[in-house]
Amino acid sequence: MRTLTATATFALLLAACGSEPVETPATAPAPATDAGQRAAPTVQTPQTTPTPGEQDGGSDWRAVATATDAGALGRLDQAWRMARAEAEDRGFAAQVEALGPLVDPNAGQAGRLQPGPGAYRCRTIKLGAKGDGGLAYLEYPFFRCTVELTPGGDLILTKTTGSQRSRGLLYPDTDRRLIFLGAQAWGDEATYPAYGAKSERDQIGVFERIGSDRWRLVIPWPKQEAKLEILELVK
Numbered sequence: 349m350r351t352l353t354a355t356a357t358f359a360l361l362l363a364a365c366g367s368e369p370v371e372t373p374a375t376a377p378a379p380a381t382d383a384g385q386r387a388a389p390t391v392q393t394p395q396t397t398p399t400p401g402e403q404d405g406g407s408d409w410r411a412v413a414t415a416t417d418a419g420a421l422g423r424l425d426q427a428w429r430m431a432r433a434e435a436e437d438r439g440f441a442a443q444v445e446a447l448g449p450l451v452d453p454n455a456g457q458a459g460r461l462q463p464g465p466g467a468y469r470c471r472t473i474k475l476g477a478k479g480d481g482g483l484a485y486l487e488y489p490f491f492r493c494t495v496e497l498t499p500g501g502d503l504i505l506t507k508t509t510g511s512q513r514s515r516g517l518l519y520p521d522t523d524r525r526l527i528f529l530g531a532q533a534w535g536d537e538a539t540y541p542a543y544g545a546k547s548e549r550d551q552i553g554v555f556e557r558i559g560s561d562r563w564r565l566v567i568p569w570p571k572q573e574a575k576l577e578i579l580e581l582v583k
Contacts, residue, residue, distance in 0.1 A: 407519060407520060408519070409519035409521065409527040409529055412519075412529055412543065412544075413527075413529055413552055414544060414547070414550065416547070417529075417550060417551075417552035418552070420552060420568050420569040421527070421552050421553075421554070421568060423568060423569065424554060424566070424568045425453070426568075427476075427568035427569055427575055427576045428453040428566075428568075428576060430476055430575055430576075431475035431476030431574065431575035431576035432444060432451065432475060432476075432576075434475070434476040434477065434484045434575065435475045435476060435484045435485040437484075438484040438485070439484075440484060440485035443485055443487065444475070444485070447473065449558050449559065450473065450558065450564060450578060450580055451473070451475070451578065452558075455556070455558040455564075456524045456525055456554075456556030456557065456558060457524065457556070457557050457558060457559070458523045458524050459523075459557070460557055461523075461524070461525070461526050461555070461556070461557055462503055462518070462526070463495045463557075463561075463563055463581060464495065465495050465496055465497045466494070466495060467492065467493075467494055468492070468493045468494065468495065468581045468582060468583060469490045469491075469492065469493070469581075469582050469583070470490065470491055470492065470493035470507055470579055470580060470581045470582070471487070471488050471489060471490045471491065471579070471580050472486075472488045472491075472512075472577060472578065472579050472580075473486070473487050473488070473577070473578040473580070474486040474487075474570075474573055474574035474576070474577050474578075475574060475575060475576045475577075475578070476574055476575030476576055477573075477574065477575070478570075478572065478573050478574055478575065482573060482574075483573075486573070486574070488510075491507060491508075491509040491510040492507075492508050492509045493505065493506060493507045493508060493579075493581055494506045494508055502517055503517065503518040503526075504516070504517055504518070505517075505518055505528060505530070505555070505565070505581075506540075507579065511534065511535055512532055512534060513532060513533045513534075513540070514530050514531070514532050514533075514540075514551055514579070515530050515531065515533070515540040516528050516529050516530015516531065516543060516551060517529055517530065517543075518555055521554075524556065525554045525555060525556050526554075526555040526556075527552070527553070527554065527555070528551065528552065528553040528554070528555050528565055528567075529543050529550075529551070529552055530543055530550075530551045531543050531545070531546065531549040531550050531551060532549045532551065533549075534549075547571075548571050548572075549571070550571070551567055551570065551571075552567065552568075553565045553566050553567035553568070553577075553579075554566045554568075561582060561583040562580070562581070562582050563580075563581040563582075564578055564579065564580050564581065565578070565579040565581070566578050567579075
């Protein structure tokens, strides 16, 4: 139906709603977490394999994104500025600096935007606090992610392990970025919500290549915990 370089859309499945768990960061003081988060179940592919051409088979993310999420994406530059400044001002300047291009707003490179299908290592960095009293910097250990290209041409990014797991479609946008629309499964949920089904689970972000076999998903103004969330993806 579509080629990888021509379009990329994706599909999410409906999941049971639950209260939001928090993964244990690799560095920085961590909030109380559920003891079993590291052993959160891997979501099996047979339970979440999409049918070809989901999201109506379209390639325009604007036709799918909610107005709230589109507005958050439009304030991406502001999220970068505020989140980095807060993390650095609150004592995490060395940790932020050590991340290098991962936290450089201008690090996105043209070409080879789509990661090849297969298994990846991935970790999450959260910058800036969502509200008063929150942590300004959280760095998590590596978990597992997959990239799937369906027969219908949908390019799907899934974080398969951890207590906060995301799944969504990568849509074409410019020569330097794709747009991610997805949603989170929490805790021991076996499936993912469909984008738009549960607003508190929805995610929108910019997906960029920042090096050889290295990508990042940047989510501005996420629904929980942070001002900016980054998912690093490496082979």
